Amino acid sequence: MKLDDFTPTTVYAIYIASTPERVWEALTTAEVSRQYFFGNAVEVDLKVGGAFIVRAPDGSLHIGGKVFECDPPRKLTVTFNVNWPALIEKLGPTLVTYEIEQAGSTVRLTMTESHDRPIDDDILSGGRAGWPAILSSLKSLLETGVPLTIQMQPPQRMLAALKRLGVATP
């Protein structure tokens, strides 16, 4: 797998009154991620080739991947593959890059989702709905100490598109 083969499909930038170190910690630790990421716990072995895992609140594997770039507290690139059988065979790997930059007294966090082949907008709609909710809550958590409680509907458009492709989802 070569990073050069990947093209951005979704980019979301958000400015946070925080420090790069705190944003990095929020993105890479289970105890903080549980608070803003729908109860999901991020577990990451912070070295190139290390495992990147997101566990659902019940402890099951939700997203699995590997670390491709790791430059704390500035840049983290991981494969971010939702653990649904056949997903990776049909769609290839999903790459997620977080870039953290100082912007005045604030921090700009830029999330970029990329793919190594053309992906239908219907499939991408799931991530495009999820990222703003996750990152809005992360910002609130770091600025106010309290995350947002965002009730999300299942991403029907994406689930229907996956079904058409023959990807079974829970």
Next chain:
Amino acid sequence: MRKPEFIYVSYIETTPEKLWEALTDGDFTERYWFGVHLRSDWKIGSTFEMVRSNGTVSDAGKVVEYDPPRRLAYTFVNLSDEYKGELPALATFVIEPHGKLVKLTLTHEGFAEGSKFLLGISQGWPAILSALKSLLETGKPLDIPYTAMKSES
């Protein structure tokens, strides 16, 4: 090929009414919008202007929709030489209650292929809407220097 447009969604702990005021009250916009005062009488078809703190108008267009506290739409284009020849594009704000929160969806569309203005607004909106969210949730806007926004390829 994707449409040349910019979409940004933000979840904010506030009410639709407060968010509406934040988007349409020029004195309030000055606090989070790089000092820009939005000037309009908000009648459909009326002039819409972004007024800098030094009094100059940076961007101008027309009001297209005004349906408080749900939908707001206006066109505008930056008047500087940098964007010479660009046509006004349409920015639509949709405000929806979402549990105890408010979901704000901005869709900015109607750009020509390869528009430089689209690149500019794609850098501007995340900063403006992040500062808006901070101001409504914490009472404090963000201190984002205008120069901190960068070109993204």
